[in-house]
Amino acid sequence: xxxxxxxFRFFNRGPSPAARLVFFAVLSLLLMFVDARYRxxxxxxxxxSILISPIQQLASLPGALWDKASNFIITQSTQRxxxxxxxxxxxxxxxxxxxxxxxxxxxxxxxxxxxLDGLPIRNEYSTQLAEIIYTERDVFSRKVLxxxxxxxxxxxxxxxxxxxxxxGQITRVYPLLSEVTLVTEKDQAVPIQVLRNGLRAIVFGxxxxxxxxxxxxxxxxxxxxxxxxxxxxIDGTYPPGIPVAKVIKVEHDPAYPFAHIxxxxxxxxxxxxxxxxxxSLPKPPERPDQKSAGGNSEIRVKIRRNN
Amino acid sequence: MPSFSIQARQQIQRPVSNIFxxxxxxxxxxxxxxxxxxxxxLLRPDFVALVMLYWCTHKPLRVGIGLSWAVGIxxxxxxxxxxxxxxxxxxxxxxxxxxxxxxLLMFDLRQQTIQVFGIFVVTYGVYALVNWQVKGYxxxxxxxxxxxxxxxxxxxxxxFLAMRQKRADSNRT
Numbered sequence: 001x002x003x004x005x006x007x008f009r010f011f012n013r014g015p016s017p018a019a020r021l022v023f024f025a026v027l028s029l030l031l032m033f034v035d036a037r038y039r040x041x042x043x044x045x046x047x048x049s050i051l052i053s054p055i056q057q058l059a060s061l062p063g064a065l066w067d068k069a070s071n072f073i074i075t076q077s078t079q080r081x082x083x084x085x086x087x088x089x090x091x092x093x094x095x096x097x098x099x100x101x102x103x104x105x106x107x108x109x110x111x112x113x114x115x116l117d118g119l120p121i122r123n124e125y126s127t128q129l130a131e132i133i134y135t136e137r138d139v140f141s142r143k144v145l146x147x148x149x150x151x152x153x154x155x156x157x158x159x160x161x162x163x164x165x166x167x168g169q170i171t172r173v174y175p176l177l178s179e180v181t182l183v184t185e186k187d188q189a190v191p192i193q194v195l196r197n198g199l200r201a202i203v204f205g206x207x208x209x210x211x212x213x214x215x216x217x218x219x220x221x222x223x224x225x226x227x228x229x230x231x232x233x234i235d236g237t238y239p240p241g242i243p244v245a246k247v248i249k250v251e252h253d254p255a256y257p258f259a260h261i262x263x264x265x266x267x268x269x270x271x272x273x274x275x276x277x278x279x280s281l282p283k284p285p286e287r288p289d290q291k292s293a294g295g296n297s298e299i300r301v302k303i304r305r306n307n
Numbered sequence: 308m309p310s311f312s313i314q315a316r317q318q319i320q321r322p323v324s325n326i327f328x329x330x331x332x333x334x335x336x337x338x339x340x341x342x343x344x345x346x347x348x349l350l351r352p353d354f355v356a357l358v359m360l361y362w363c364t365h366k367p368l369r370v371g372i373g374l375s376w377a378v379g380i381x382x383x384x385x386x387x388x389x390x391x392x393x394x395x396x397x398x399x400x401x402x403x404x405x406x407x408x409x410x411l412l413m414f415d416l417r418q419q420t421i422q423v424f425g426i427f428v429v430t431y432g433v434y435a436l437v438n439w440q441v442k443g444y445x446x447x448x449x450x451x452x453x454x455x456x457x458x459x460x461x462x463x464x465x466x467f468l469a470m471r472q473k474r475a476d477s478n479r480t
Contacts, residue, residue: 020372021402031391048384059340140438
């Protein structure tokens, strides 16, 4: 019987579909595990990205052409719009110049004061302009790809902002591109301070909506609607004082220990095409290692016991 | 009877060139790569999955699980998803296509569509499951994509059939 069935296999077609399924499924799972845990495969990814980049560039072409065409066709109404916009911009420019003068005066005063106090001066950071080439085509993640990569000396973890505030952070660098994770990505965290009262907190992306949430804030925390959240600069990744979000809803539910606070990002996270990459941020001094910190806490505990 | 006519026409099908298969996959990658946004992104059919399923059912000896896996890796790179996420989903898709290819081709296009829907649901389910395991949440509207992909099965089959027919005609003259 068995011999009979075997003799029917005239053509050798390799392993059965089920065997192939198992093999490739295990291979995929292995790759996913390695990619998610250890991130060993970044070089492979960037090599393959060169292979696929012609298709991607071709795919972004229709959008770019559409932009150009719509820019080109200026009808009467849009011209009126432009003139109006121009007028508004002029007005804004005037008020901005006044503020800028004030700011310069304040800056020099601040520097002087800091010099007097012997504090280190907050370094200026340089910026690099980049353009969004494509947005993520995965509904699960909020990321964009920009046209500056390792060739333009972009590094992992650099902060990306637009003219208003923080947009995100660079999470992957390819030879010609890099990937920016937006602040609205699930669990993307930004250390912030409330501008009104200096309260420190961490704001997290909500993931499924274009919102942010302030977690782990006690019900008694002094946060109101329309509070502006700016970066605190505490971890050294984000420069201090850049606007991040605005509180739009504060809910106190007595059943939970923490308040439910919803914020909207101030920057045009989903809007613009051009972004700024911040570079040459000053490095904060090294954090003391865990061992000595642990020793300190032991000492502290002992002191408390003695008291 | 529509099924009969399709069966009958398939008898005189000429072999498909590798270039045709390759270019159809590249076009599908291109269509997936178009800047879809918002509702369009949610409703976007997975063209690559559609094309791979077509070739897995119509040419299972040439396009199989291994090739689908490789295309999945390319899709992973272009979507910046986890390495192997698309690959795993397309492996499941190709397995469904290869195992069911005789049965699928027995039906007419309308009945095929219903069967194909099941395969797409499994494919999308695998992708969402991985995402749920790694990131901890599922975007339910994502599954709308398998509905639109299924709706495209019939036009795609007709289009490919017409293109293959024309190819055969031009070869003959």
